[in-house]
Amino acid sequence: MTSERQHPDALSLIELLQLLRNIVHTTSIPPVQQLQIMQIISEILQASATTTHFPLPGRDMQEIRGQNHVKRALEVAAAGKHNILLIGPHGSGKMLLARTIPSLLPKSASGVYPFRAPHHSIDEKAFIGTAKPISPGELTLAHEGVLLLENIAAFKPPLIAVLRQAVEEHIVTITHRKKSMQFPANFLLVATLEPCPCGFYGKQESKCMCSPEEIAQYMRQAQAVIDSCFDIRVEVRYVGEDILSKLPEEDSAHIRHRVEMAREVQQHRFKDTHFHVNAELGPIDEIQRYCTIDKPGEKLLKTAQQQLHLSAQQVLRIQKVARTIADLTKSQLIAADHIAESIQYQLPLK
Secondary structure, eight states: OOOTTHHHHHHEEEHHHHHHHHHHTTTTSHHHHHOOOHHHHHHHHHHHHHHHHHOOOOGGGGGGSSSSHHEEEEEEEETTTTEEEOOOOOOSSSSHHTTTTTHHSSSSSSSOOOEOOOOOTTOOHHHEEEETTTOOOOOHHHSEEEESSSGGGGOOHHHHHHHHHHHHHHHEEEEETTTEEEOOOEEEEEEEOOOSSSOOOTTTTTOOOOOOOOOOOHHHHHHHHHHHOOOOEEEOOOOOOOGGGOOOOOOHEEEEEEEEEEEEEHHHHHHTTTTOGGGGGOOOOHHHHHHOOOOOHHHHHHHHHTTTTTOHHHHHHHHHHHHHHHTTTTTTBBBBHHHHHHTTTSOOOO
């Protein structure tokens, strides 16, 4: 949900969150514990607001210190409507970062984007929808908005199977008594993933208890949805104590301005087609037509394909995301630095 046209109660929660942050920062509590406390308070306020049907608006990027590589990936995702996966240990700030996406999207005509964040315990009917009675599920309720899934590996396989269909076809098909019904489901998917079953791999303060075999099996199970659903995947690393001492950084409004300019470039490019954003480019001929790369960029992509053993699907995604990165600079050609950044979003997760 965007910050415009919010219910007064939602705004009062923002003010309360700011007040609590100021109080916590004046205490003698260690910085790391301060950050953890504020994350817990934020989630409590979000849950409270959701139960009253007035969820907190998209979190502002300025609230987050550091994590510049993740912020950049979120900007690219918003600009091209690329599905994005954030992977990192407990306490790294994945959900806080993910909740900034609504504040980065271009302003909508209604002022509000659908924003759905179902829990992994949701039942199949609520997630997918039902044909009798006709009732849309979370995938359709997120249509033309944002679907946020926390720890996507925890969702049941049947839900993941339908999610993959929705991502690929932008529809949800429900069968009832040999008859099929289709619901629209074109959304921006933002998801998080724990790096291991216990969720602490990569966090210095908490020791991961998972064996290498358990981690490998866990990642293999998640790999199918990762490969089929996400144009961008980025690691969210745990930050140290100095994070609270850093000065405020760029706010969502400035980033959204760049996103809006990139969307305008795409609207002009696709004005005579059925496309709207770069993420919708599919077959190879479409990508080759609209993703023109300069000679150094072509050489870099070919080298990366050979040395990193990239699949054909990864190469096409690199080109699509690089097209969006170039659009953010209003460059007609995709250059080598655009390709280099895009490659980073396809590298194997550690």
